[in-house]
Amino acid sequence: MKDLEPTDHQMSEVKENTYWKSLSELAQNKEYQKFTEREFPENATELTDGVSRRGFLRVMGASIALAGLAACRRPVQKILPYSNQPEDVVAGNPLFYATAMPFQGNLIGLVAENHEGRPTKLEGNTLHPASHGRTNIFNQAAILELYDPDRSRSPLKNGTQVSIEDFAEFAASHFSNTNQRVAFISEANSSPTYQNLKNQVLNKFNNASWVTYEPFGEDNAIEGNRIAFGRRLRTLYNFDNADVIVSLNDDFMGSHHPNGIDYARQVALRRKLNDTNDTMNRIYAVEDSFTPTGSFADHRLRLKASELEGFTYALASALSGRISGLSTFSGYSNEFSDHQWISTLADELIANAGRSALTVGFEHNPKLHAVVSAINVALGNVGSTVSYLEVPHIDNQDTHQALQNVVSQMKAGTIDTVVMVGTNPVFTAAADLDFENALSNVDTVVNLSSYVDETSKKAHWHVNKAHFLEAWGDGYSFAGARSVIQPQIQPLHKGLSEIEFLSTILTGNLGNGYELVQQTFNGYYSSGFEKRWRKILHDGIDTTDNFNAVSVSLASSFNSAMNAAKENLPNTSGIEVVLRPDPTLYDGRYANLGWLQELPDPMTKITWDNVAVMSPTTAESLGVSNEDVVEINSNGKSIKIAAWLQPGHVDNSITLTVGYGREGIGRVANSYIDYTAGGVDTYPLRATSSTLFTDAQVSKTGEQYEIACVQDHHSLEGRDMYRQTTLEKYKENPEFATFKSVHGYGVPGMEEGHKLFGEAPISLFDEQEFPDKISYPEYEPQWGMAIDLNSCFGCGVCVIACQAENNIPVIGKKEVKRGREMHWIRNDRYFVGDDVNEPQAVHQPIPCMHCELAPCEQVCPVAATTHSDDGINQMTYNRCIGTRYCANNCPYKVRRFNFFNYPKEYLTTGDDPDIIQMAMNPEVTVRFRGVMEKCTYCVQRINRAKIETKIKTGSPKPEDKTVQTACQQACPTEAITFGDLTDKDSVVMQAKSNNRNYQMLEELNTRPRTSYLAKVTNPNPALA
Amino acid sequence: MAQIFPKWTNQVPRKILIGIIVLLNVVVFGIWYFFSPEFTDVGYAPEQPVPYSHKLHVDQLGLDCQYCHTDVFESKVANIPATQTCMNCHSQIQTQSEDLALVRQSWETGEAIEWIKVHNLPDYAYFNHSAHVNVGVGCESCHGRVDKMEVVYQEEPLSMGWCLDCHREPEKYVRPVEEVTTMGYQVENQLELGKELVDKKNIHAPTYCQGCHY
């Protein structure tokens, strides 16, 4: 590409400043500009593609398939009817079954859509308190995990394939010796069946030890409560009653929080504004790195993770004088004591005593949790906003400690057999434990896992784990709701579930999950088992509060612990490195799911990689900018990773996420040199002493590493796509979001329009002017959507739900880097405010606007995109010839083009595509190369509802709420409403009649059917 | 100067001109007809693994369509019957028939009989049987006189234009729902009756793209 070098070269010259100076009239201080926009990426040339394209094909691997689109003229198609048709299966109609997904041992109730015995989509179970019919990104991606061709397909004995029966034989003989010293390491699991088996196992083996190990579990919180109250209890919040919420580095709304869906919902519902009389809760966030929760807060304070302890003690002491129960802290002071926030928070918490909630992140050490619990007790929040639960299945020991003990025993060679259930310590355990070597001292290592992961490779026996949609199970939600996990399909690879695995070890012959679970519930249901069993299978839940909330009081040990803690506060000199679970891959267990790899990080908008996130100031001091590779040394370990500038990140701190940089896990997870799933394994920096933050030496290497970020430009440029105000201002001027109040004049043409046809703006077109001038057929419903920006915190579940529902391909880092992402709904994230260090981050989901006067429709030469009678901007794939004119002419840039034959290319490379094809939604065409696609308002759901309603009632208009779009149904905070605009009582019409309602780019007179409800924040005047 | 060309060549340019115009038209109309399903697909009659005769079962024995295609009123597909359905009778009748060997085998092994699909729509066309039969579109309107077929074949083009004929003017084709499975249904006053039915059932057959393509 010699020809182009001058081009790119000059680019980089111009880029630096001039570009943004030019826009300075759009009101921006220069310093800010440097960070609000990221340099435009320079595209690599197609020539270098040869390699990487293959890479990207591998990537496509676990993610796409060709469900339809017959290639040749008439392929001979066969119909295979049942030999003996099961009752209540009607071929062609999906069935819906309740089930539940375990995550860190906590269940989230789901409903699976099942087409002739193949689950294709998961939605929340409305009866389940942990879900309320909503889901998180992991729930949505579980379907892809089920059909992931890279999942382990058979047991391995020293790496060679054997049958599951062989394993049973081995178990029978090996575990007949009950005196051997056996250690069990298991991931958290709330299943009562599992607990029974566990107890039996521990009884059977005289020298058995059991460790429950989660790399990022809630153990610190529980241990904290032990310090505070002398008992290992779970902290459960109830934000419904919280007027003031203070999050100390706690992303409790985030997808990876075991109760995130419910928490997010509680918090957001307290911020719904139907009119100016409504009230809002107030959220304070103290955090080092930007999190969705932090971006949702009304006030955000940047604080190093290491300083949080001092900050909290200072807060405690500020409170100690005014409420009883914190006497330990009276008189205590440190560098934060006269921080403005301390006094403000103290006032707020006291003022709202009993209606406030203080939370702290799981990663922080137990002492911090203890203080927070103590404060909550002192504020009298217990019972209203917070409760402490007795959770039977939680071990009565500090699991971090327990793991260390086992490892040291292993090293000492005093352990004969290690059995690991679904956990991957070789990858996730703290580096200084050196778990891998410890394993080598053990004679027999048995491991159950879904993938042949780092641990499985070290195990003598690996057993492939059944997916939760393949096997029977049971368990409790975070808050204690009991459910049964109902399988949706026979195990694809004859895997074993945890309970089957344990019972095999126990009895020596393959366990039967169904019987095991039924036995357990036989125990619960003394009478009428059959009936109640059927009910729980139908509802997916029976009893909700199985953990009793206990009344707590400070234990004597608390004061001593605190006195010790107060004196030696942790502090990091220079730059500290913070290790966090990844927002999309969690601890790495979801690394092989293309959907999640390609889901942009909620805050950085980066796909396919992890980066060293740091504040602009820190970057300056290090002399690095985006994509510069830095070397990080800590605890004698060192990694190289690309730097990323994040406005609003605390200075002198670098946040890393884990789970990337895998080897030999699967074609998506594996890190390839060029462009495909990359990332760096950051676990080596993890130390037992300091799991969250450690001191580090950071240096610039001079290398560069390309990052695929889906958003190149992070400033609104003073434009009005996103509108917001504060609660007081809203009460003063409820119409603040209208075009007029934003710009000071009305929409051009609107006035003239009023004279001509009432409400409608002036227009060349007569048709499609609903609802002002009815020219749509009145028998058709008119679909519309409203998105409440006051509820969106950017979790991105809408994107994944859409991807799952609409067979959207995963295209790989190379293509994303090129700017060809395919997501039908994207989540724009802007930084607002003048101070680059204290920006506000706002999220704006953008699906197709379904304009009534759609620019795309006018310009298509073959009428492939047109308007339907029910007001949908239709995209007809099979008519599209791919001129891309519509995409050019779309002001919202929501159209997506199949530049390559993404699905087909996968088919020619996957080992057995059939498996992945099963993940596709049979109701949606898989798009071919060269066609445009975009959000359809889930027309397949609309049509299904219309037909069913027509048949049942004869009416062409489905009831309100019967049609839910995938994004709407998934959204935990109910930010998205959808429905029929001709029905004045429909939820969407109520939303649109809200005075915060506005249309994006209204002045273009495209008349979008998707509108937004402006954001309202509730800041504390004291901090203003 | 010597003549290079004979006299008749004077006419050639004119002829060529006319020839081209004719040719172009032939090409266009050729494509129009010969590339359309009406020409390519109609009459497709693949041999089925089991020589099941609709003529025998429907015409002579008088089975109703729904005896086998049970789900047509609830589902988007008119299901091919399970082997079970065949065995309802054939466990008594024709128990030894050669032709039924496959059926019996399927019944014993539980393996499916691999019927060959006759009426193929492209995968991007979402046709829903229940939506049609419930408003009185007769089986024969699309599948033809199945009761007269020894081997089932495609009688109608099933092309988009053909679908639109009915979607634009349903009154010409609809019938009372109870007559849906009737073969050879005929009324003189189809138009008035049709109009009544369209109003009664308030039929608004979609003619916009996403009625069928999504």
Added chain:
Amino acid sequence: MSKYEYVPEPALVKGNHDFASLTRLVTDVNLRPTPKGWYVAMIGANALLLVLLVAIGYLFWEGTGIWGLNNPVGWGWAIINFVWWVGIGHAGTLISAILFLFRQDWRTAINRFAEAMTIFAVMCAMIFPGIHVGRIWVIYWVFPIPNQMDIWPNFNSPLLWDVFAVSTYFTVSFLFWYVGLVPDLATIRDRATDKIRKVVYGIFSLGWTGSNRHWWNYEKSYMILAGLATPLVLSVHTIVSFDFAVSVIPGWHTTIFPPYFVAGAIFSGFAMVLTLMIVARKIYGMKDIMTDDHMEKMNIIILVTGSMVGFAYMMEFFVAWYSGVEYEKAIFLLRATGPYAWAYWTMMICNVLSPQFFWSKRLRRHVGFTFFISIVVNIGMWFERFVITVTSLATDYLPSSWDYYSPTIWDVLTYVGTFGLFFTMFLLFLRFLPMVAVAEIKAVLPQADPHNYDENYDYQEPVEEVPESQARLY
């Protein structure tokens, strides 16, 4: 002695030519055995043509993804090249049709030549709309052909207008060119000594005998075609400009485009004619016919149209500011100072600055300089299309979707390849067809002028002598 002095036009054909020598000068080129140099050039051209075919083949195989396109920028080099080539294709018909209607005799030296260029340029242009679509195999859906889907193309779409505009323009230009060729082909047929030439040229000269009736029909049809072609010259690029003007994208959505595009088209067209003419007349020794006077006249047109284009650029900025639309303002600021400023300023220098040199008569008549500028202008015009197409898309309404576009090697190869097609056709033209309209240029020789002036330039009534025999008829 009248008070007005009659200043005769400088002779259009220099050198002491009579009809016969002109005929020889032009047609000998076609009758002589092929020169070595021609083969060399032809091989070069074919090599490039091959590149084009390979690039297109790979495109068909892989899909439009091989180009540098991305989400905001759906149109890249393909469309730029299309507009650029169509623009170049404007000079020919303008010269032959409009200048013909305005009785500009000097056109006769270059019209044949320019028309040929036009046709080949339009050929190159028409490739791109054809191949840039995602599913080339169904491209015929843009033609209103009855089909089993009962569906027509969308007549609202400017792209569809393009299809009709460009194809019409091509057809008419081609007929115009061919009609003009007929008498000359006949001339070659008659001068040819070998059978093959006689037959082939004979076929294409449609039995032209040069009879009075033939000439009469010829003049009429030529006049009619000129009349038809004239509006087309304006319509084609107007409609091409609609592709942009009709959209809602800031930087595209402007009413100034039609005149501005047409001016630009003529601008680049004349530049291309000059580029080719200066080379051709040297190689084929046609200096007597394609004189420096011609060059100067064309340079003046370049100066005028260039300034019009420059004016349009200024107007765009003014209107952007005057409209008060923030997106409009932003896009123009971004063009001048943003990521694509390098392209913008290349355009400004090449298109607005460079023609201004032609205010000087000396430079207008300077062959080398003219040649240089003629190339600069076409580079500038390519960048104009780049600036319009790409910058507007790359940074439009929502800052979140802004992205940078840069082409891949395949974009480049496809563009370079089209020159292969262009030069291949042009070389064939030079070899086998008379590059100057012999019949027409004879008409501008002094010999063709009825001598109605005496040596003092006093007008003399011509005396009509009617033979007795015919007198009765009157």
